[in-house]
Amino acid sequence: MPPVSQVPPAHPPRTPSPAVRRRALHGIPEVACPQDLSIEAARFLSQALFGRLVELDEGTPEYAYVRNTLVELNLSLVKFAARRFRHRSEPAEDILQVGTIGLIKAINRFDPARGVDFSSFALPTITGEMKRFFRDTTWAVQVPRRLQELRLRLAGTRDRLGQELGRAPTTAELARCPRMTEAEVAEGERAANAYSARSLDLGEEDSGATGVARTLGAEDPSFDVIESLDSLKPLIAALTDRERAILSLRFGQELTQAEIGARVGLSQMHVSRVLAQIMERLRAGLLNDGPTA
Incomplete structure (x- = not known):
C-alpha cells in the first residue's frame, strides 16, 4: 500500500460534462451534493446507481462518474468506521483517506444481485483497510523511510506471487519481479524484522506464549x-x-x-x-x- 500522501484522490479533479452525466445516470435523478442526503435517501439512490454501474463499461467516463457518486453517497460509512480509531495517534485525515480507499474497493467488488445490504458488505472492507494502514505504519524499531517502502513493496509482491503460485514464493522468484533485486529482497526481509518486536525470552512453553508475552495484555473485543x-x-x-x-x-x-x-x-x-x-x-x-x- 503506498504512503497516504501518494494515494490518488477518490474523486476526479474535473466534473464530467452534462452529456456524460446524462448518459451515466440514464434517467436516475442527479444530486448536486450527495453527502447532504439523508441516510435513507442515500441508501435508496445507491441501490439504483449500483444497478446502473453493472450496465456500464469499466474505464469509461460514465462508469467513473457513477462510481464516484457512490463514493460520495457512502462516505458516512468511512466516518462511522473511523470513530473506533479516534484515539489513535495517526492524523484523522489519513485514517479517513485510507477508509475511502476501502470504500472504493468495496464498491468495485459489490454485487447487487446477491441481495446483501451494501453497508454490511462495505464496513468490514473499510475497517480492514484502516487496520492494514495501522499495521503498515507502526514500527517497533525506527527505520529509514526507504526501507519502510521497500518492506511494503516486498509484502505486496509476495502476496501477489503467493496467489499466482499457490505457495510462498522463493527469494529468487521475488527477485525476478520488476524493480526488485535479490539484495533488495534480503534487505526488505531484514527491515520486516524491525516492524514487530520479538520476545527476548529464550524458552517457550507448549502453548507458544513466552514469559514476556504472558505479561502483555491482548486487545479485548x-x-x-x-x-x-x-x-x-x-x-x-x-x-x-x-x-x-x-x-x-x-x-x-x-x-x-x-x-x-x-x-x-x-x-x-x-x-x-x-x-x-x-x-x-x-x-x-x-x-x-x-x-x-
Missing part, C-alpha cells in the same frame, strides 16, 4: 461492544417507552415476536414492523454525523 453501546445510549433514550420495552423484550429477554405481542397487546406482524422501524432508526443514527450520533 469487549471494548468494541462498549463503544457501540455508548453510541447507542442517546439513540435508545430518544425512543418511546413502548419502543424501549419492545427492544428490551426482544434482545434482553430474547422473547419471540408473538410472545412480545402478547405482553404489550399487539399482533405479531405489528411487533415485527415496530422492531424493523426501531432497528432502521438506530442504524441511521449510528451512521449519521449529526449531534445526536
